[in-house]
């Protein structure tokens with residue numbers, strides 16, 4: 001091989017001969033002694049360990065808070081409609097009022113998180129199915145008025161017929177409000193959020209059901225709260241199963257759901273939700289105080305789960321490993337298949 | 342455009358036509374040949390000057406000659422520096438490789454930022470590039486985590502997102518973008534994308550013949566996960582070494598599947614409530 005006139009490159013020309021020192025750093029810093037390696041040692045390269053992705057500019061209070069409140073509002077409206085039709089006025093009223101408050105909180109969070117809050121109406125300029133945020137805006141626009149009206153008529157006890165119509169409408173749109181947020185976060189390049197797109201809507205549906213059940217248990221008399229207790233149980237089990245499947249399928253990308261801040265929140269969420277659901281089925285069937293505690297645990301559990309997923313996502317975009325390694329693996333697999341055929 | 346969920350990569354896919362332009366100029370792009378970059382940062386400076394981009398905090402990063410750090414709301418060109426002392430060398434053992442590369446928005450064929458923008462602030466120009474309309478952006482920040490390259494970002498003191506426009510104002514009057522104009526070695530080449538792609542193929546061949554086996558094109562392939570990029574590169578090492586994702590995929594490719602899952606989950610939620618109601622009645 002000629003050795004003349006190469007200015008910028010090594011002469012060997014092979015890709016597998018790596019120079020000694022490269023721009024790699026170990027993200028996360030040196031390991032403490034005795035700490036066990038959960039994954040094989042970092043076998044990837046990066047630009048000084050810097051993230052490939054930009055940090056998501058959303059605050060956890062606003063956006064994780066909204067994920068929780070939107071789920072609570074949507075599922076509560078559906079529960080309210082069912083309670084209405086079954087003649088459980090106290091449960092229905094509690095769920096409607098809860099949904100309206102959660103909706104108010106949601107709108108506050110969404111507008112507050114904008115870089116230019118005064119321009120929030122610009123969201124109504126377009127209707128784009130490729131943007132879950134645009135679709136969410138329209139879903140909320142359709143959901144807000146009936147949900148508000150349902151609560152208003154329930155609290156003031158006036159216009160029962162309009163109230164019934166509004167309740168049913170809100171109840172039918174509610175599940176969309178509670179689950180579209182999964183597409184909202186999955187439709188990004190954030191590894192944990194995107195890769196989990198199959199299970200995420202079920203995690204959110206389960207978590208929303210558990211929180212709406214929790215609110216019903218907390219606010220309605222025990223004699224009326226039966227459907228809320230069942231809903232909480234179904235929700236808790238769905239969430240638990242969906243999270244497990246998600247973690248299994250994601251492999252190394254699921255790590256931020258188990259470690260660090262996201263992991264702590266996810267574990268806390270799981271413990272609170274399952275405890276709340278079990279308590280709701282047992283002690284909370286008779287005792288009002290126990291019911292309040294069980295309901296509160298369910299609500300807190302759902303809140304922790306949403307914050308956990310939010311923070312796990314942020315962590316997965318901060319560490320280039322979660323962007324580079326799966327993509328590298330994909331390329332190598334494709335290359336392997338290519339050379340075999 | 343907005344309703345184009347079908348990203349079937351029917352070649353040749355022309356983003357400007359797909360966005361509804363009946364008559365439009367050729368798709369324009371950047372070919373950044375990093376093998377001739379000398380790291381002078383003229384592109385960074387020219388970009389700042391022309392686009393009147395505010396200062397960003399300068400500091401000492403310890404990353405070779407790179408004190409810019411990366412692309413962001415106030416850095417639309419970023420020159421990466423990678424020091425690679427070689428392992429084998431001539432008799433003196435002094436072989437050393439210093440990689441430099443000027444990074445920029447890729448102006449993707451299938452641009453996630455544009456797909457997810459809920460206000461229509463991000464749009465496709467007649468040149469096939471992707472530009473933010475600052476008078477419309479409300480700073481929702483959705484495009485930021487959507488970009489698979491970590492390009493677009495929110496300027497916190499301003500509240501809106503910013504990124505390279507491929508000097509849309511200059512293109513409109515037949516001028517080349519400021520960075521390409523200022524590049525003294527023609528590492529940044531601007532032109533019609535089809536022509537740039539041919540030129541890049543030639544350059545790659547040339548380098549391979551000269552024994553530079555590590556040279557590779559990045560973003561030139563219309564069959565990749567983003568449908569090829571309007572700004573593509575010739576690199577001398579793997580993309581991740583430069584801070585680029587090795588195999589980016591536009592996130593909206595999976596959006597139909599996402600909506601399907603959402604519909605399933607929403608129906609399940611409705612059914613669950615109905616079941617609890619019926620169960621309570623009996």
Ligand code: SF4
Nearest residue numbers: 446447448449454488
């Ligand atoms: S590189 Fe990022 S910001 Fe640029 S067009 Fe592609 S998705 Fe949008």
